[in-house]
Amino acid sequence: MTILKSGFVAIIGRPNVGKSTLLNCLIGEKVSITSPKPQTTRWQILGIKTLKNAQIIYVDTPGMHKAESRAMNRYMNRIAASVVQDADVIVFMVDATSWRQEDEMVLTKLQESTKPVILVINKIDLLENKADLLPLIAKLKDKFNFAHIMPISAIKAEHTHELEEEIAKLLPEGPQLFPEDQVTDKNIRFQAAEIIREKLIMATEEELPYATTVEIEQFEQSEKLTEIGAVIWVERPGQKVIIIGKGGARLKKVGIQARRDIEKLVNQKVFLRLWVKIKENWTDDDKALRGLGYE
Ligand SMILES: Nc1nc2c(ncn2[C@@H]2O[C@H](COP(=O)(O)OP(=O)(O)OP(=O)(O)O)[C@@H](O)[C@H]2O)c(=O)[nH]1
Ligand SMILES: [Mg+2]
Known part of the structure; x- marks a missing residue:
């Protein structure tokens, strides 16, 4: 096997949009816990995907939320911000059914980044009519110059393969960083x-x-x-x-x-x-x- 490309892909977004569900879907194994309640993920969690010519290291992050007074919340926001800084590619995930102030906050943080950002609009399975996405896409296109905009359903694995293909194209050249059978950094x-x-x-x-x-x-x-x-x-x-x-x-x-x-x-x-x-x-x-x- 020859690895020609490798790099870190930060999955960021406000709580509950489906970041950990996407990580598990892409890896094909449950490496990060998920729940219907916001602020489930508290750590950065790597999901390692070794392809024929590339190794993609996805980084699941705690949902970014309004700075609260508790040390725990500050800690979670800090992790998410630092993952963004170290990433080669950024996946910015939003929920197709609701755009909130916290999404706006995450997007503001991304304005400083020089890395390619893919906008992933998740939970499209909940839409009755896919055309309902068009106003959201138009609005977000105006706000940021995304490398791609990809509507997906992480839970149904819809368009997640295409997403991975686009991510792989954006990776920098690099060596294999983890053994090919390793799927996460956590024991x-x-x-x-x-x-x-x-x-x-x-x-x-x-x-x-x-x-x-x-x-x-x-x-x-x-x-x-x-x-x-x-x-x-x-x-x-x-x-x-x-x-x-x-x-x-x-x-x-x-x-x-x-x-x-x-x-x-x-x-x-x-x-x-x-x-x-x-x-x-x-x-x-x-x-x-x-x-x-x-x-
Ligand atoms: N209908 C639908 N539900 C989804 C989809 N992806 C995730 N969910 C659900 O959304 C909820 C939140 O998913 P998580 O993956 O835990 O979300 P998260 O962004 O990691 O949340 P935090 O860790 O709190 O930031 C769960 O109940 C998931 O089952 C999807 O594509 N469609
Ligand atoms: Mg999570």
Whole structure:
């Protein structure tokens, strides 16, 4: 195999437009968690795609949102901004069904970039009439000189192959940067924590998805079994009560769902133990954030 082109492709946009769904679709594996709730992704996550002549390194990012006061939100916005700076190609993703102020904010940040930007309009499967896209396209064409404008559906893999072809054309010349069988930069431990967080986000409402993080305390793999002990950190005693649920029902459900997904990931039986603990105000405490892996 001869790799002639390689580079980093930042996938950016406001929360919930479908960035992580696109990453998983392009890689053909679940490397980044997704949910119907905004601000799901909190880290930069690489999805590595090795083609015959090129290696594309997609970078999933936290959705950029209005600067909030909490340290956690500042951290997420900072990651997204730094990924943009280091990228060779930028995929700016918006939702075909709604243009918001936060989209405008992301676009403003892109004005400074000298890299090619592809506008990806996602969720076109939700449109009754594809012609409904035309006003949005016309408006955005006026605002920025995009390298391409591509309407897609990440969830149905519609036009995602064409998107990849256009991305590959824009990559700079370069060597193979990762082994060809590697699909992400994250290890199984990280992915297990993320799977638990995804199930928690799905099982909780209102502010709770944003007040939780998962820390793997024990991770032991033997020939037949992976044993995992994880702590779910929350900010307040009331949140702990909610996550545990009546008679432990909610925590049990989260554990069962997470275990099933982790078993698929490691291809063997998993024994998963979950604890819920309180670290007051961790989302707004820089030191606590660093301690929990947000660096
Ligand atoms: N109908 C439809 N839904 C989609 C599509 N792509 C993503 N979604 C849904 O949109 C929601 C958000 O998807 P994510 O991939 O988590 O969005 P994200 O941009 O990564 O969100 P953050 O990580 O919060 O920034 C999920 O419920 C997805 O299933 C699509 O093409 N069509
Ligand atoms: Mg995401």
